[in-house]
Amino acid sequence: MTDWKTITVERRDRVGLITLNRPDALNALNLELMRELVAAASDLDADTGIGAIVITGAGKAFAAGADIKEMVDNDYVEMYAADWFSGWSRFTAVRTPIIAAVSGYALGGGCELAMMCDIIIAGDTAKFGQPEIKLGVIPGMGGSQRLTRAIGKARAMDLILTGRTMDAVEAERAGLVSRVVPADAVLDEAMSTAATIGSLSLPITMMAKEVVNAAYETMLESGIRFERRVFHATFATEDQKEGMSAFVEKRDPEFKNR
Numbered sequence: 001m002t003d004w005k006t007i008t009v010e011r012r013d014r015v016g017l018i019t020l021n022r023p024d025a026l027n028a029l030n031l032e033l034m035r036e037l038v039a040a041a042s043d044l045d046a047d048t049g050i051g052a053i054v055i056t057g058a059g060k061a062f063a064a065g066a067d068i069k070e071m072v073d074n075d076y077v078e079m080y081a082a083d084w085f086s087g088w089s090r091f092t093a094v095r096t097p098i099i100a101a102v103s104g105y106a107l108g109g110g111c112e113l114a115m116m117c118d119i120i121i122a123g124d125t126a127k128f129g130q131p132e133i134k135l136g137v138i139p140g141m142g143g144s145q146r147l148t149r150a151i152g153k154a155r156a157m158d159l160i161l162t163g164r165t166m167d168a169v170e171a172e173r174a175g176l177v178s179r180v181v182p183a184d185a186v187l188d189e190a191m192s193t194a195a196t197i198g199s200l201s202l203p204i205t206m207m208a209k210e211v212v213n214a215a216y217e218t219m220l221e222s223g224i225r226f227e228r229r230v231f232h233a234t235f236a237t238e239d240q241k242e243g244m245s246a247f248v249e250k251r252d253p254e255f256k257n258r
């Protein structure tokens, strides 16, 4: 059992639950938290007993951003040489589906972390934004790119240039958030969604995640060709035989993750 300092990690059946655990700092993402979160997510990703991961925040925030106190005195060379935030690339390399369960603030790096997840389920108290402009910086963990892709240039510019926050309803309307539920139900909703995903075939859910993500990285035609190749590849799995046979035989499938 790893002795985590800034997060907690639980396994509940086929779901891995990671809780950001610096509530006194509104779960601000310092370097230690980034390292622990990336390590925990990578561990869960390597565990074939885990079919989905949920990330949430302890206390009243998901995460209020990168840790400002840790960065305030750094100069350009320190930020560049240490390649701040490059660890997040390992997080986005995780192939197991990840759900962000967001209550309260998801600001700056917190919003960017939520956007690195595959599904965002928001409590009605959630507040999303990229307030870096008010600190004299700009988003540094992918926010200018992922927010723009998620909600379009006009809305992303509005948020990034003013630093204003949007509530859960606006975030859902804008397409950032998959679902909004009462704040006290957000973790249950995320866990049951993760359990649903975890009950399906792990290699196939990984492939589905990979092809959806390709929509952000490729032109339409090559994305469609990639999807077709991966679709064909699903026919090399036992789970395709099981899933389609179960439908034809009018029974529930028993996926073997093979």
Ligand code: CO8
Pocket (backbone or CB within 6 Å): 024, 025, 026, 028, 029, 064, 065, 066, 067, 068, 069, 079, 084, 085, 105, 107, 108, 109, 110, 131, 132, 135, 137, 138, 139, 140, 141
């Ligand atoms: N970093 C460090 N500490 C924080 C952060 C943060 N991002 N956010 C909150 N805290 C701390 C506060 O300092 C306070 O600690 P203390 O009690 O020791 O003073 C504690 O958390 C509670 O916060 P508040 O008292 O401020 O709580 P409020 O409920 O009054 O306000 C807010 C909540 C509105 C969320 C407020 O805390 C806030 O504005 N936080 C900062 C939000 C922000 O600007 N986030 C963006 C950070 S920068 C970033 O994420 C990306 C950086 C990209 C840089 C690119 C470099 C390559």
